Amino acid sequence: xxxxxxxxxxxxxxxxxxxxxxxxxxxxxxxxxxxxxxxxxxxxxxxxxxxxxxxxxxxxxxxxxxxxxxxxxxxxxxxxxxxxxxxxxxxxxxxxxxxxxxxxxxxxxxxxxxxxxxxxxxxxxxxxxxxxxxxxxxxxxxxxxxxxxxxxxxxxx
Numbered sequence: 309x310x311x312x313x314x315x316x317x318x319x320x321x322x323x324x325x326x327x328x329x330x331x332x333x334x335x336x337x338x339x340x341x342x343x344x345x346x347x348x349x350x351x352x353x354x355x356x357x358x359x360x361x362x363x364x365x366x367x368x369x370x371x372x373x374x375x376x377x378x379x380x381x382x383x384x385x386x387x388x389x390x391x392x393x394x395x396x397x398x399x400x401x402x403x404x405x406x407x408x409x410x411x412x413x414x415x416x417x418x419x420x421x422x423x424x425x426x427x428x429x430x431x432x433x434x435x436x437x438x439x440x441x442x443x444x445x446x447x448x449x450x451x452x453x454x455x456x457x458x459x460x461x462x463x464x465x
Contacts, residue, residue: 309335309344309357318397319358326391330356345369362431364439423463 310319310332319332335341341357342365348355349369356374359365376396383395404421411418430452437448453460 309333309341309355311335311358312337312341317358322389322394322397325389326394328356361428362435364432364436366428367432367436368440419465420463425463 311317311334313334317332317334323330323332335344341359345355345357345359345365346369359371365371377392377394379399380395381398383398389395404424406418406421407413410421434448434452437443437451438445441448443451
């Protein structure tokens with residue numbers, strides 16, 4: 309299963325180029341994709357799916373990540389790849405950015421921004437508490453902060 313068609317997907321070309329014996333099927337929506345995944349897990353059936361992180365489902369179900377042959381920020385998905393030399397597609401990244409005069413205007417905040425790190429695993433768990441556990445964002449953050457004071461204090465020193 310691949311991303312919904314209206315998200316734009318290159319999976320069909322990619323699957324054919326690397327010789328996988330599958331026909332990609334576009335998920336109708338994020339909800340439909342998660343329902344299909346849960347159904348496959350409940351039926352103990354294998355499923356190959358394109359999915360993203362952070363997402364709460366990674367906190368609920370132990371998923372195996374398929375590694376590409378190599379990784380490159382310049383990777384272009386599609387038919388130019390081949391089995392044994394496939395890089396998937398360029399991964400999105402989240403960058404910390406600030407205004408040109410940020411360090412000058414807010415020197416203490418600069419240190420925080422430079423030290424702050426949040427892994428997908430932490431975000432997956434927090435998203436699960438909010439999306440699936442009924443917590444408010446404020447409650448989930450307060451709980452995480454109470455349990456991880458050493459981590460966030462290091463960001464603020």
